[in-house]
Amino acid sequence: xxxxxxxxxxxxxxEDKIISVSDNWQLFAEExxxxxxxxxxxxxxxxxxxxxxxxxATHLYANILKNIRExxxxxxxxxxxxxxxxxxxxxxxxSPIQHNSIEFVSHLIREETRDTVDFLKFDLPRSNxxxxxxxxxxxxxxxxxxWVEVEGAIVSLKLFELNTLPKISxxxxxxxYVIGMAELQN
Ligand SMILES: [Zn+2]
Numbered sequence: 001x002x003x004x005x006x007x008x009x010x011x012x013x014x015e016d017k018i019i020s021v022s023d024n025w026q027l028f029a030e031e032x033x034x035x036x037x038x039x040x041x042x043x044x045x046x047x048x049x050x051x052x053x054x055x056x057a058t059h060l061y062a063n064i065l066k067n068i069r070e071x072x073x074x075x076x077x078x079x080x081x082x083x084x085x086x087x088x089x090x091x092x093x094x095s096p097i098q099h100n101s102i103e104f105v106s107h108l109i110r111e112e113t114r115d116t117v118d119f120l121k122f123d124l125p126r127s128n129x130x131x132x133x134x135x136x137x138x139x140x141x142x143x144x145x146x147w148v149e150v151e152g153a154i155v156s157l158k159l160f161e162l163n164t165l166p167k168i169s170x171x172x173x174x175x176x177y178v179i180g181m182a183e184l185q186n
Pocket of ligand 1: 134135136137172173174175177
C-alpha cells in the first residue's frame with residue numbers, strides 16, 4: 001500500500017518518558033509486525049531508553065537530546081524501517097517543544113518492494129544465537145566495522161542453511177553514528 005508521505009509521531013517529556021503517540025501509531029506498529037511490543041499502551045509512560053538498544057545508539061540519542069534541549073534546535077536524521085517485504089526510507093525530525101519536552105516525527109520518504117526476507121519475520125522460532133542490526137540503516141553486522149544489507153548477510157552467514165534462525169538485536173553501525181553526530185554540528 002502506498003503510505004509514502006505518512007507521518008508518525010511521539011513525544012517525550014522532560015524526563016525522557018514517552019507521553020503521547022500519534023493516532024496512527026498502532027497502524028505503524030502493525031505494519032512493522034511490532035504490534036506485540038510497540039502498541040501505544042505498552043510504550044506510553046516508559047522511558048525512551050527502554051527502546052534504544054546498545055551503547056552506541058544510546059550515546060548518540062543522549063547527545064541529540066542534550067543538544068536539542070541546550071540549543072532549542074531541531075535535528076533531522078535519515079533512517080530505515082524495513083519490513084520483511086519492503087525497504088522503507090524515512091527521516092526522523094527531533095524537535096524541542098515546550099518545557100524541555102521533545103517531539104519525534106518520522107516521515108516516510110519512499111518505500112521499495114522486495115522479495116520477502118523471511119529472516120525479518122517476527123513470528124519465527126529463534127535460536128539463542130544473536131546477530132546485530134543497525135537501528136538506523138538496518139544493515140547487519142558481519143564483523144567489527146563491517147555491516148551489509150540483510151540480503152547479503154543472509155548469504156554471508158549462510159542463514160538459509162540453519163534450521164532455526166538467530167535472534168535480532170539492534171545496535172548502531174559506525175557510519176550511522178558518524179551521520180548522527182555530524183547532524184549535531186549543523
Ligand atoms: Zn547504520
